[in-house]
Amino acid sequence: MLPLIAFFILSAVAIVSAILVITRRNAVHSIIALIVTLFAVGGIYLLLHAEFLFAVQVILYVGGIMVLFLFVVMLVNLDVTLTQAQFNRQWQVAVVTAGLLCGLLAYAFYNGGRGFGLPQPPLGPEPQHNTQAIGMALYQNYMLPVEIASLLLLVAMVGAVLMAKRKLE
Amino acid sequence: MNFLNFIWLIPVLPVLGALIQLLFGRKLSNKAVSFVSVGLPGLSFVWAVGCFFQFLGLPEQSHHVFIKDIYSWLPAGAFHLSNGSLGYLDVHVALQLDPLSAVMMLVVTGVGFLIHFYSIGYMAHEGGYYRFFGYMNLFMFSMLTLVLADNYLMMFVGWEGVGLCSYLLIGFYFLRKSAADAGKKAFVVNRIGDAGFLLGMMLIVVTFGSLNFLEVSRAARSGQFEVGNGIVTAICILLFIGATGKSAQIPLYVWLPDAMEGPTPVSALIHAATMVTAGVYMVARSNALFALSPTALHLVAGIGAATALFAATIGLVQNDIKRVLAYSTVSQLGYMFLACGVGKYDAGIFHLMTHAFFKALLFLAAGSVIHALSGEQDLRKMGALRHKIPTTYGTMAVAALAISGIPPLAGFVSKDDILWQAFAGPHGHWGLWAVGWVTAALTAFYMFRLIFMTFWGESRVPHDVEHHIHESPRTMLGPLVCLAALSVIGGFIGWPKALLGGAWFEKFLDPVFEGNLPAPAHGYSQGLEYLLMLLSIVAAAAGIYGAYRLYVQRPELPERAAAAAGPAYQVVLNKYYVDELYDALFVNRSKDLGNGLAAFDLGVVDGGVNGVGWSTRMSAELSRLWDIWVIDGLVNVAAFVVKVLSYPARVIQTGLVQSYAWFITLGVLIFLAYYLIHF
Amino acid sequence: MTPVPTDYYVFLGSALFIIGVVGVLTRRNVLVILMSIELILNAVNINLVAFSQYFRAVDGQVFAIFVITDAAAEAAVGLGLIIALFRNKETVNADEIDLLKW
Numbered sequence: 001m002l003p004l005i006a007f008f009i010l011s012a013v014a015i016v017s018a019i020l021v022i023t024r025r026n027a028v029h030s031i032i033a034l035i036v037t038l039f040a041v042g043g044i045y046l047l048l049h050a051e052f053l054f055a056v057q058v059i060l061y062v063g064g065i066m067v068l069f070l071f072v073v074m075l076v077n078l079d080v081t082l083t084q085a086q087f088n089r090q091w092q093v094a095v096v097t098a099g100l101l102c103g104l105l106a107y108a109f110y111n112g113g114r115g116f117g118l119p120q121p122p123l124g125p126e127p128q129h130n131t132q133a134i135g136m137a138l139y140q141n142y143m144l145p146v147e148i149a150s151l152l153l154l155v156a157m158v159g160a161v162l163m164a165k166r167k168l169e
Numbered sequence: 170m171n172f173l174n175f176i177w178l179i180p181v182l183p184v185l186g187a188l189i190q191l192l193f194g195r196k197l198s199n200k201a202v203s204f205v206s207v208g209l210p211g212l213s214f215v216w217a218v219g220c221f222f223q224f225l226g227l228p229e230q231s232h233h234v235f236i237k238d239i240y241s242w243l244p245a246g247a248f249h250l251s252n253g254s255l256g257y258l259d260v261h262v263a264l265q266l267d268p269l270s271a272v273m274m275l276v277v278t279g280v281g282f283l284i285h286f287y288s289i290g291y292m293a294h295e296g297g298y299y300r301f302f303g304y305m306n307l308f309m310f311s312m313l314t315l316v317l318a319d320n321y322l323m324m325f326v327g328w329e330g331v332g333l334c335s336y337l338l339i340g341f342y343f344l345r346k347s348a349a350d351a352g353k354k355a356f357v358v359n360r361i362g363d364a365g366f367l368l369g370m371m372l373i374v375v376t377f378g379s380l381n382f383l384e385v386s387r388a389a390r391s392g393q394f395e396v397g398n399g400i401v402t403a404i405c406i407l408l409f410i411g412a413t414g415k416s417a418q419i420p421l422y423v424w425l426p427d428a429m430e431g432p433t434p435v436s437a438l439i440h441a442a443t444m445v446t447a448g449v450y451m452v453a454r455s456n457a458l459f460a461l462s463p464t465a466l467h468l469v470a471g472i473g474a475a476t477a478l479f480a481a482t483i484g485l486v487q488n489d490i491k492r493v494l495a496y497s498t499v500s501q502l503g504y505m506f507l508a509c510g511v512g513k514y515d516a517g518i519f520h521l522m523t524h525a526f527f528k529a530l531l532f533l534a535a536g537s538v539i540h541a542l543s544g545e546q547d548l549r550k551m552g553a554l555r556h557k558i559p560t561t562y563g564t565m566a567v568a569a570l571a572i573s574g575i576p577p578l579a580g581f582v583s584k585d586d587i588l589w590q591a592f593a594g595p596h597g598h599w600g601l602w603a604v605g606w607v608t609a610a611l612t613a614f615y616m617f618r619l620i621f622m623t624f625w626g627e628s629r630v631p632h633d634v635e636h637h638i639h640e641s642p643r644t645m646l647g648p649l650v651c652l653a654a655l656s657v658i659g660g661f662i663g664w665p666k667a668l669l670g671g672a673w674f675e676k677f678l679d680p681v682f683e684g685n686l687p688a689p690a691h692g693y694s695q696g697l698e699y700l701l702m703l704l705s706i707v708a709a710a711a712g713i714y715g716a717y718r719l720y721v722q723r724p725e726l727p728e729r730a731a732a733a734a735g736p737a738y739q740v741v742l743n744k745y746y747v748d749e750l751y752d753a754l755f756v757n758r759s760k761d762l763g764n765g766l767a768a769f770d771l772g773v774v775d776g777g778v779n780g781v782g783w784s785t786r787m788s789a790e791l792s793r794l795w796d797i798w799v800i801d802g803l804v805n806v807a808a809f810v811v812k813v814l815s816y817p818a819r820v821i822q823t824g825l826v827q828s829y830a831w832f833i834t835l836g837v838l839i840f841l842a843y844y845l846i847h848f
Numbered sequence: 849m850t851p852v853p854t855d856y857y858v859f860l861g862s863a864l865f866i867i868g869v870v871g872v873l874t875r876r877n878v879l880v881i882l883m884s885i886e887l888i889l890n891a892v893n894i895n896l897v898a899f900s901q902y903f904r905a906v907d908g909q910v911f912a913i914f915v916i917t918d919a920a921a922e923a924a925v926g927l928g929l930i931i932a933l934f935r936n937k938e939t940v941n942a943d944e945i946d947l948l949k950w
Contacts, residue, residue, distance in 0.1 A: 003851060003852050004852055007852045007856060011856075011860045014860065014864060015860075015863055015864065015867070018863075018864055018867045018868070018887055019867060021867075021871065021880070021883055021884070021887060022867060022868075022870060022871035022874070022875060022880065022884055022887075027877055027879050027880060030877075030879070030880050030883055031879075031883065034883050034886065034887070037864075037887065037890070038886075038890065041864075041890050041893070041894060044857070044860070044894055044897075045897055047852065048857070048897050048898060048900075048901040049901060050897050050900070050901070050909050050912075052909070053893075053897060053909050053912055053913065056913060056916055057916065060916055060920060061886075061890075061916060061919070061920075064920060065886070065919065065920055065923045068923060068924065068927055069879065069882070069883065069923070069927070072879065072927045072930060072931060073879060075931060075934070076879070076930065076931075076934050076940050081877055081940060081941070084876070084941065085876060086875065086876060086877075087874050087875065087876065088874065088875070088876045088942065088943050089943070090873065090874075091873070091874040094869075094870060094873030094874045095870060095874070097869075097873070098866050098869050098870045098873070101866060101869065102862075102866055105862050105866075121902055121903060121904060122903070122904060130906075130909075133906045134906055134909055134910060134913070136906075137906045137907065137910050138910060138913075141907075141910075142910050145914060149914055149917045149918070152917070152918065152921050153917065153920070153921050155921070156920075156921030156922070156924050156925050157924065159924075159925045159928065160924040160925050160927070160928040161928075162928075163925065163928030163929055163931065163932045164928045164931050164932065166935075
């Protein structure tokens with residue numbers, strides 16, 4: 001019972017603030033709305049017993065990326081954009097396309113018999129601590145992807161620095 | 170000295186003279202030119218005399234013919250005659266000396282030499298002295314080729330050659346338009362006759378298979394062809410057409426009066442003594458053929474007689490001294506053809522010879538008169554010259570007596586022979602005799618009209634000319650005297666038997682005409698012959714007396730008579746308007762044809778060529794349009810298609826990231842749809 | 849305690865995904881576009897984690913960690929790009945940057 005209610009509240013918050021993200025004129029408002037959405041999504045993770053992920057979400061996503069967004073919004077000319085048009089010229093077409101996508105997904109759902117033909121979940125004990133499990137998986141099975149991810153972050157860092165520099169020397 | 174072996178020298182010596190004059194003559198002095206161009210014909214005459222006497226001495230077996238073959242000219246090969254048999258034509262360049270050609274040769278070289286000699290004095294002050302003698306020598310060569318040839322083709326070569334020289338010499342004063350026109354007229358009218366001659370020759374080839382005189386005559390006399398044969402008649406008529414052209418008979422006589430534009434020696438030599446007699450010679454040569462065709466003979470006689478009378482009437486009223494003599498020549502040639510037409514060829518040839526003497530003399534003397542009067546030729550401006558230029562007067566009077574037929578001068582003998590045969594011969598007719606007799610009277614009349622108007626009566630000479638009247642130099646008078654002597658004694662070699670003569674001329678020419686000489690048949694008596702002879706003399710005397718009355722005693726009468734005759738006089742004075750008739754009928758029609766063809770050429774032929782050019786331009790135009798509309802059109806269409814098809818592709822390249830994002834989404838949508846719906 | 853059916857999580861994920869797609873295709877402001885991309889990534893994450901929980905396997909969550917890592921890198925570079933772009937063109941509107949237009 002409780003998880004269901006929690007789910008509905010969290011999902012409502014997520015969806016509403018997502019809509020706010022894409023509709024706010026002021027970019028800062030959009031960022032705030034996005035933060036709210038991210039928090040809601042983190043809550044969903046908690047519901048799903050993914051505590052580590054919730055922590056990562058909040059620290060990394062909200063605390064890092066969103067703050068970065070905020071800084072950049074400050075650097076960028078904000079006042080001017082307030083008076084300009086929000087939506088571009090193709091918004092009708094885009095909405096139609098999105099609607100079609102929605103319809104497609106609905107069709108898939110319907111064909112799947114109002115649910116997904118998911119195979120039976122494996123019977124077995126509940127997993128132990130989430131963080132431990134993730135740690136074990138990361139450093140044993142997914143060693144290579146971790147290294148590659150770190151390389152990716154290095155590249156991104158170098159790239160970001162290069163991009164933001166004033167002049168190439 | 171074997172003259173006969175080198176008989177070819179006779180024509181060759183003059184042609185050497187011609188070559189020298191025409192190649193180097195410009196640089197030679199008059200004296201040198203005279204020496205060469207009078208000396209060579211003189212030598213030729215000497216050689217001819219030598220050949221003649223040697224010929225007389227030939228043995229009987231030679232049948233009175235001597236052939237000197239030079240080379241084989243046209244070995245034309247075998248072919249089929251019109252009667253189907255096989256013939257072989259082989260034309261040679263060869264010279265034939267028989268009595269007929271001997272007579273002609275002597276006349277041509279003798280009279281020719283005298284006239285050349287005369288020209289030294291006459292042409293002394295003219296420009297183009299060397300050119301004159303060059304052409305005269307060339308003429309001698311051509312005429313001698315004509316008379317000494319042994320076949321029709323070589324004779325034709327000479328025939329054409331004399332035509333050419335006639336043209337060159339008539340148009341000697343080529344800067345004068347009338348002279349140039351006269352030369353052209355002579356050549357063109359001759360040409361018409363030559364066409365007949367050529368056609369006749371071609372018929373001879375296909376009928377007899379040869380052009381050689383001896384062979385053709387032998388074939389004609391062999392009995393192979395019946396008398397009155399159509400083909401032979403056609404041959405004879407065609408040959409006679411050639412003769413009318415060259416010898417100025419009706420209808421092709423119109424060139425001879427105009428030919429008086431040339432210098433007087435030319436008129437004397439070519440248009441009196443020699444060239445115009447070539448037709449008579451040709452008819453005489455072909456006597457074997459004519460014997461087979463009485464129709465042709467009647468035609469010859471008829472035309473001869475008609476021409477004689479016709480020309481005499483015109484000569485009566487002409488006022489130019491040379492014109493009178495020209496018409497007289499035409500008239501006398503008519504007599505010669507009349508003789509041949511009634512079958513007495515030797516009479517024709519005899520008259521040819523005597524006529525050569527006195528007509529040449531008349532022309533040369535007229536030249537002397539003209540020379541004395543510093544170029545005056547109109548009879549109405551002459552008169553009372555006989556004491557001022559006595560030698561000229563004397564010789565000319567002798568010639569006039571000869572031509573009028575006063576015995577015992579040469580003209581009487583020959584003319585009387587013709588008239589007797591015209592009346593009494595087997596082919597003769599009293600009508601022919603009547604025409605001849607009237608013509609004789611007219612001849613005497615107009616001849617003495619000329620003499621009286623020139624030498625007697627009151628002087629009508631213009632004052633400024635009168636002072637310069639002088640007798641001609643001895644080089645001119647010498648030939649006059651020679652010819653006068655010949656005119657007197659020339660008749661004796663043909664003196665008729667009726668007047669106790671030997672008729673040697675007739676006997677001499679007998680072998681050539683081989684029994685064509687008709688005996689005085691029809692049983693006419695000797696008395697008739699004497700009567701007709703007397704009538705001829707009376708006619709001549711009447712003519713002379715009439716001229717005396719009209720032009721010496723009562724000189725105002727001719728004008729009154731002319732005025733009384735009115736239009737008739739005008740018609741005769743204008744030569745019966747024959748020239749104008751020919752102009753309207755033939756000359757202008759030929760010009761019209763020429764113009765028509767020129768218009769055709771310009772319109773159709775040039776039009777065709779222009780049309781081809783136009784069509785080429787049009788096809789180029791079509792190519793251009795095709796290129797612009799179709800080819801370029803295709804290229805433009807291709808470009809247009811590319812543009813149209815590339816429009817969406819271009820429009821998509823907005824450069825906006827969001828449109829690209831939309832496309833991605835669309836792609837995903839499509840794949841997803843496909844995947845989901847199919848699976 | 850009946851657990852929440854996995855379907856619900858998938859619905860949520862799809863809804864967020866569609867909203868994110870609309871945002872990417874529709875908004876002019878480049879920052880908002882980037883944010884919409886983050887939305888999409890989060891939707892995907894939800895999906896991953898939901899199925900990870902269903903199958904009682906931790907791989908889904910590991911994948912989600914990598915996604916977040918990737919999102920961070922991408923956000924960093926993207927924002928650097930925006931700054932560079934703003935320096936050159938004085939604008940953050942996506943449809944004013946059309947230098948690659950035909």
